[in-house]
Each structure stands twice: as structure tokens, then as C-alpha cells.
Amino acid sequence: MNRIKHYVLVLLCATPLLAQAAMPGMKGVQHIGFTVPSVDEAVTFFVDVIGCEAFHTIGPFGPFSDNWMTENLNVNKKAVIKVAQMVRCANGTNFEIFEYQSPDQKKEFVKNSDLGGNHIAFYVEDMDDAVKYLKSKGVRILGEPHLFTDTGMKGLTWVYFLTPWGQQLEIVSYPEGQAYEQSTNRRLWDPRQ
DSSP states (O other): OHHHHHHHHHHHHHHHHHHHOOOTTOOOOOEEEEEOSOHHHHHHHIIIIIOOEEEEEEOOBOOOSSSHHHHHHSSOTTOEEEEEEEEEOSSSOEEEEEEEEOTTOOOSOOOTTSTTOOOEEEEOSOHHHHHHHHHHTTOEEEEEEEEOOSSTTTTOEEEEEEOTTOOEEEEEEOTTOOGGGGTOSOOOOOTTO
16 A cells, blocks of 8 residues: 555656656747648638738748658658748737648648648637628638537637638637636636737
């Protein structure tokens, strides 16, 4: 029994250290990168519909005669980055939007259930206004907004929508906060602040 108490004590003492383990100097997310069929179309959508701000472009990169693309980006060695555009979306991280050309490029977006599935969620103050606005811009909304009524996300309303090229995005709103805030002083990053 003393041995079990010893292991529990060691585990309890080590837990705060494990929870604080981090890459040295890590401050937060600087950007999210994703590939689209057309950077021009994507930037136009994110600026004109979502309300983001376009910054600078980089590229083209490649083709290279060596394995630079494979060694540094884990893509086909003949891949070319035609252009990449940096975009900022209000009080949140930046996007690095790529347009690639590659002999082995897949042309369809993965579903959330596929490996590598993803989406980007934007916080809005009023869900109904945001949905109405997106619909007025011809954006396809997937279903209707849903309200979490339990779990740590109680109070959050969400709905998915699609870009014109098929990328999944989401809008969320929780003007009164989320339930997890009642049980801890810790907070997820929140664009409202």
C-alpha cells in the first residue's frame, strides 16, 4: 500500500510540470496555412464576404531540380507553389493561403471525418444576423444553427458553411460565455477580448 501511495504522490507532483511542458519560447498560433484551388477566389471571398484583410503575397516557388519541396514541405518534388497570400481576420490568427500545382495533387476537400479533416471557426456576435448575411451572399449553410445545452460548451451556438470552392468553415457565438467558465479560472483563447 505504501508503494501505491508513493507512486500516486510522484504522479501528483509531476502533473503540474507535465501540464506546463511547452516548446521553448512558444507564444501562440501565428498563422494557419491551407491550400485552395485559386488564391484569387479565396482571398476575394475572405475579404469581401468574411471581412478579412489581405496583406502580402509570396511565390512562386519551384519547380526545383532537387528534392527541396519533399525535404522541406513533404510534397511531391515537382510541386510548385504558384502563390501564397497572407490574410488577417480581425481579432484572430493569420491565414497563409496557398495555391499549389503538383502532379499528384488531389482536387477534392476531405470531410471532417477524414484524416486531416479540418475547419476554421469564426466568432460572431449575433448568429441570426451572421447566417442571414451569409445567405444573402449566396453562401451554402449546412443545416441550421445548433445550441449546446450541456458539456463545457453549453451556451455556444454553431453552424457550418461552405466556401465557393468547398472548404468547410463554421461560425460560433456565445455572448453569455460557455459553461466551462463556471468551473475553472482557466480560459480558452477568446476573440471577444
